Amino acid sequence: MESGTWKVKTGLAQMLKGGVIMDVINAEQAKIAQEAGACAVMALERVPADIRAMGGVARMADPTIIEAIMKAVSVPVMAKCRIGHFVEAQALEALGVDFIDESEVLTPADESHHIWKHDFKVPFVCGCRDLGEALRRIGEGAAMIRTKGEAGTGNIVEAVRHMRAVIGGIHRLVNTPQEELMAQAKEMGTPFELVAEIHRTGKLPVVNYSAGGVATPADAALMMQLGAEGVFVGSGIFKASNPEVRAKAIVKATTHYQDPEIIAEVSKNLGEAMPGLDIKQIPAEELLASRGW
C-alpha cells in the first residue's frame, strides 16, 4: 500500500470534476453547501469579498474553524495557505484537510517562490492566469489547477479572460511544430516536458477548475462551456440573499451546462446576487490575480 502518490492526488481532483466547490466559514454553511450538492467545501475564516473589504494581511484560517467544518460534513474539505508559506501548508496537512489551495486570495508569504508541493502527501490546487503559469504550478507539484479570475468581485470577466488564455494556449501548443516547442517552453518560462506533453495530448495533465467571479448559474455554465472542469464559488453563494437556493441552482447549472432550458429554469427567483465590483474601479495593486507568477 502506498499513500500520497501522484495518482491518488490527481485522482481526487478527477473525482471532483463536474462539481461545485463552495467557500464556507462555519459548520452551518458547510452543511448547507453539502446539502445543496457541493462536491467539496473550502474552509475559510472570511470569504474573499470580506478579505477584500477588510484589507490587512490575510492568513491561513484558525484550525478550530477548519476542524469544525471537517467534523460537520462528509465531502472533502479544502483549506487555503498563503503563496510560498510551506509551514501553513504543513499545518493544514497535519490537520488532515483533503486538499490545500495555495491561494492568491491570502497575502503572499513569498514573492519569488511557490511551495514545492511534491514534498506533501496532501494534494494542492493552485491558481493561474494563463497556460505558462498553470504549467509552472504543475511542475512544482500542483495536482489540480484553477484559473484565478478576480476573487470577491462577483464579476466573471477575469475568470473568462484567464480560462480563454489557458485553453487558447493549449490550442496553440497542439498546433506548434515539434521543432518550435523548446523555444515555446523558453518563452513561456515552463518545463519543456510539460510543453511537449500538452503538444502531444492536447490537454492539461491535471483537472482545471474555474474560480474568481462566479455569482450566477449562468456564470457557472459559461465557465464549463469555455472548458472548465468544475467551478469554485467563493463569495457568490453566502453573500447572496438566498444561499440555499442559489447553491442548488449553481450545482444544477454546472451539471447541465449544455442545456439552456435547464439554465433558464434554475435562474428563476434566486433573489439578489452578491453585489458586484467593476474590475476597472479596483486599483491595480489591489488585484488579487496578480499575486504569484
Next chain:
Amino acid sequence: MRIGVLAAQGAFAEHIAILHQLKVEVTPVRLPAELVGLDGLIIPGGESTSISRLMLDYNLASEIRSLAKNGLPIFGTCAGMILLAKRNSALAAEPLGVMDITVRRNAFGRQRDSFETELSIPVLGEKPFPGVFIRAPVIEQVNSEVEILARLADGTSVAVRQGKLLASAFHPELTNDLRFHQYFLDIVAGGTT
C-alpha cells in the same frame, strides 16, 4: 452494445474513454430520457452526496432503480458503489438501494489515507489488478447472493457482484487496465454467470 455513463458529477469522462477503447457506444446520462435503450449503465466515482442530490432531480434515481430491478446491468465504482448499496453505515446520501450490501463511506479516513495497492481478482485472471483507492468506501456486509470478487490483504471486501450488478470500492477508470470494464461488458453480453 450501448452503455450509459451517469454524468451528473465525477470521473465520468474517464469511464467513457475506457469504453471507447473497448469499442463500445457510450451515452452520457444526465436526464431520464438518456436511459432509453441502454444495455448497461456505469455510475462513476465522484462525491456520492453530490451525485445523489443530482439524481433526485428529474426522477433520475427512481428511473435507474426500476431499470435495475428489471435486470439492467449496472457497474458502480466508489461513489457509484455507495449509491448502489442497500445499506450505508453513515447515511448522508440517498442511495439507489439495489445491491444487497452494506458499505461504509470514507472507511480508510481522509485523503492522506488514500492509497494504491495491487489486488488479486481471480475472475480477471492471475495478473494483479492496480487498485486505486481514493477516500474509498469498503463493503462491510453482504448477503448470500453476493459474490465477493476482491479483498485487501487484511480480508476487507472491495469488489462484489450480485447477478448483473457489479461494484468496486476502487477506481478501474483511473488505470490503463481494461479488464474490469471488459468483465462488466461480458456481464452485459450475458457471457459470464
